Amino acid sequence: MLLVGVGVVSALAAGAAVALALNISERKQEGRNPFFRVVELTDDTVDPEVWGKNFPLQYDGYKRTVDQVRTRYGGSEAVPRTPTQADPRSVTAQSRLEEDPRLKSMWAGYAFSKDFREERGHAHMLSDQTFTERQQVTQQPGTCLNCHASMYTTYKKLGEGDIIKGFEKVNAMPYFEARKRVEHPVACIDCHDSQTLQLRVTRPAFMEGMARLKKAQGVANYDVNTQATRQEMRSYVCGQCHDEYYFQGKEKRLTYPWDKGLKIENILAYYEENGHKDWTHAETGAPVLKAQHPEFELWNQGIHARSGVACADCHMPYQRVGAQKISDHHVRSPLLNIQRACQTCHHFPEEELRARVETIQERTFNLRNQAMDALVGLIDDVKAARTAGRTDAELAPVHALQRRAQFMLDFIEAENSMGFHAPQEAARILAESANLSRQGQILLRDPKFQPRIPGQSPPSAGDAHPVPAQPKAP
Numbered sequence: 201m202l203l204v205g206v207g208v209v210s211a212l213a214a215g216a217a218v219a220l221a222l223n224i225s226e227r228k229q230e231g232r233n234p235f236f237r238v239v240e241l242t243d244d245t246v247d248p249e250v251w252g253k254n255f256p257l258q259y260d261g262y263k264r265t266v267d268q269v270r271t272r273y274g275g276s277e278a279v280p281r282t283p284t285q286a287d288p289r290s291v292t293a294q295s296r297l298e299e300d301p302r303l304k305s306m307w308a309g310y311a312f313s314k315d316f317r318e319e320r321g322h323a324h325m326l327s328d329q330t331f332t333e334r335q336q337v338t339q340q341p342g343t344c345l346n347c348h349a350s351m352y353t354t355y356k357k358l359g360e361g362d363i364i365k366g367f368e369k370v371n372a373m374p375y376f377e378a379r380k381r382v383e384h385p386v387a388c389i390d391c392h393d394s395q396t397l398q399l400r401v402t403r404p405a406f407m408e409g410m411a412r413l414k415k416a417q418g419v420a421n422y423d424v425n426t427q428a429t430r431q432e433m434r435s436y437v438c439g440q441c442h443d444e445y446y447f448q449g450k451e452k453r454l455t456y457p458w459d460k461g462l463k464i465e466n467i468l469a470y471y472e473e474n475g476h477k478d479w480t481h482a483e484t485g486a487p488v489l490k491a492q493h494p495e496f497e498l499w500n501q502g503i504h505a506r507s508g509v510a511c512a513d514c515h516m517p518y519q520r521v522g523a524q525k526i527s528d529h530h531v532r533s534p535l536l537n538i539q540r541a542c543q544t545c546h547h548f549p550e551e552e553l554r555a556r557v558e559t560i561q562e563r564t565f566n567l568r569n570q571a572m573d574a575l576v577g578l579i580d581d582v583k584a585a586r587t588a589g590r591t592d593a594e595l596a597p598v599h600a601l602q603r604r605a606q607f608m609l610d611f612i613e614a615e616n617s618m619g620f621h622a623p624q625e626a627a628r629i630l631a632e633s634a635n636l637s638r639q640g641q642i643l644l645r646d647p648k649f650q651p652r653i654p655g656q657s658p659p660s661a662g663d664a665h666p667v668p669a670q671p672k673a674p
């Protein structure tokens with residue numbers, strides 16, 4: 201019995217040794233051949249599945265962006281629905297309007313008061329845009345597609361090789377005409393050069409926005425694709441879409457309001473100067489603005505940007521697969537992946553890191569609720585004043601306070617990290633928003649009251665600081 205036992209054990213050990221040796225040599229092989237060129241990719245290969253033949257690991261992660269998992273303040277919930285002819289989706293994300301009906305008051309008269317949902321993974325971007333009820337309230341322009349589809353080859357084709365020309369053509373089309381010319385959500389070719397795989401920016405609005413921002417900082421003719429560092433590109437590819445925007449002029453040109461800088465005061469000063477309004481508030485008559493997902497702008501004001509930590513460091517962290525180190529293309533909430541997203545730099549237990557994030561988010565959420573109550577209070581008071589006969593001309597100074605308070609609140613409300621990307625900046629903005637709404641209420645009651653508007657003289661544009669080469673762990 202003993203002899204047989206020893207024999208079995210040593211046979212197993214020998215087998216294990218052989219298996220290990222094989223495994224090591226396989227891994228060395230993988231390390232040497234980062235990929236097998238199975239297919240030839242060109243500057244016109246838009247289908248991510250074709251790219252996936254050469255890069256199966258990245259493609260696998262990319263496909264997983266269909267997943268819906270909730271975190272306390274992020275991720276999303278899969279809400280089943282009955283598909284209809286008009287909207288064939290069988291699953292959507294939870295409605296934010298149902299979660300907080302005060303949003304309908306803030307956006308009264310605007311398409312957002314009709315349908316606004318929690319955002320979900322990249323795989324859904326094109327269908328969620330196509331089928332949102334916001335498409336039924338007004339005719340949307342082709343510009344919308346810039347951030348919801350793989351656009352690079354469409355721009356190139358329509359512009360006969362010139363993506364700026366193609367971009368202008370798409371912007372000027374009605375949405376559903378432009379929609380026929382795209383097929384995929386954001387794809388490999390939108391972030392990568394097909395030959396070198398290097399990161400690149402393909403969105404004209406981002407190139408132009410950055411050039412205007414740099415000009416304000418004294419850098420002429422900035423070209424993001426030749427002048428940005430690799431670490432900067434690891435955020436800029438995301439900044440192509442995750443930022444505040446508006447449609448300029450009749451041609452509906454997608455424009456990022458960064459001429460004076462990226463801080464909220466810079467952006468507000470820009471809109472004051474050009475007199476832009478997104479719509480007229482249905483209940484108060486105020487000319488108001490809608491802020492949209494300013495992740496890039498808010499991140500820029502935080503300690504991580506200051507320390508050179510990029511979007512991709514947290515949202516596409518490195519992952520070891522065999523001997524390869526790849527970037528996780530399953531772009532999602534880092535709280536679903538704390539070990540790889542945070543613990544490479546922060547040597548604290550997972551629960552401690554989660555608690556730090558959730559503490560920041562809970563504080564932001566509480567302030568957001570107070571600022572929202574204040575704004576709805578102001579809106580109700582203006583409504584009552586109009587019913588009592590006060591004219592919009594008389595109410596103009598109060599409208600100005602509503603416009604500013606509302607944009608500041610919406611800037612943090614629309615930003616998707618619930619304050620995490622720049623906690624103190626988020627808290628400051630919400631506190632000032634609440635103060636502005638309450639001052640509006642006082643002004644309605646006492647015409648002699650002199651409102652004090654903080655930060656109206658914009659700080660210098662020098663707030664998009666250069667990024668240090670490599671971040672160090674604290």
Ligand code: HEC
Pocket residue numbers: 271272273274275276435438439442495496497499504505509510511512513514515532533534535557616617618620621
């Ligand atoms: C230091 C890490 C870090 C960096 C850098 C970072 N983020 Fe985040 N981001 C987070 C965390 C943490 C959350 C909160 C996630 C949650 O609540 O589930 C978040 C939330 C988000 C969300 C909402 C995700 C969701 O699940 O709802 C988006 C979108 C986002 N970030 C985009 C960006 C972009 C774009 C950049 C760069 C401009 C960036 N982030 C930089 C950590 C980071």
Ligand code: HEC
Pocket residue numbers: 315316317318319320328329332334335340341343344345346347348440441442443444445454492493614616
């Ligand atoms: C500058 C880029 C950009 C443009 C232009 C853009 N979007 Fe988006 N959109 C985003 C980003 C980023 C998200 C995810 C973050 C969020 O929802 O806040 C998003 C989310 C959405 C969602 C899902 C969440 C929701 O709001 O219900 C819909 C629907 C949507 N957009 C529709 C549109 C429509 C319609 C237009 C044109 C009027 C448009 N988008 C233009 C970047 C953009």
Ligand code: HEC
Pocket residue numbers: 267268274275276318319320321322324325326328329346347348349386390437438439440441442511512515516531532533
């Ligand atoms: C072409 C525009 C575009 C680019 C480029 C882009 N995003 Fe997005 N992102 C979107 C849109 C649109 C959505 C919302 C899709 C929806 O709700 O259907 C989204 C959603 C997200 C979410 C929410 C995912 C979830 O599960 O809730 C995160 C996180 C995110 N993006 C981070 C990033 C990061 C990080 C980068 C850069 C590596 C990036 N995005 C690049 C347009 C873009």
Ligand code: HEC
Pocket residue numbers: 248251252255258259262386387388389390391392397399430433434437438512516525526527528529
């Ligand atoms: C939203 C932008 C974005 C999209 C879309 C995207 N990638 Fe990437 N990809 C990145 C970033 C960021 C990196 C990290 C690059 C770096 O650090 O230089 C990366 C890195 C890579 C690398 C280098 C090895 C690694 O994993 O770090 C390969 C290969 C790659 N991506 C393939 C793909 C393929 C294939 C697709 C489509 C299925 C794709 N990518 C879609 C942003 C993107």
Ligand code: HEC
Pocket residue numbers: 503504507509513514534535538541542543544545546553554556557623624671672673674
């Ligand atoms: C690439 C490295 C890196 C990654 C990845 C990273 N951090 Fe950080 N983090 C830093 C640095 C550097 C600082 C600034 C520390 C300092 O200067 O004292 C910081 C600061 C912080 C702070 C303090 C914030 C403040 O405003 O004072 C928190 C909280 C934090 N990180 C949480 C996280 C979480 C959660 C993640 C993952 C989602 C994460 N970090 C990912 C490097 C990183």
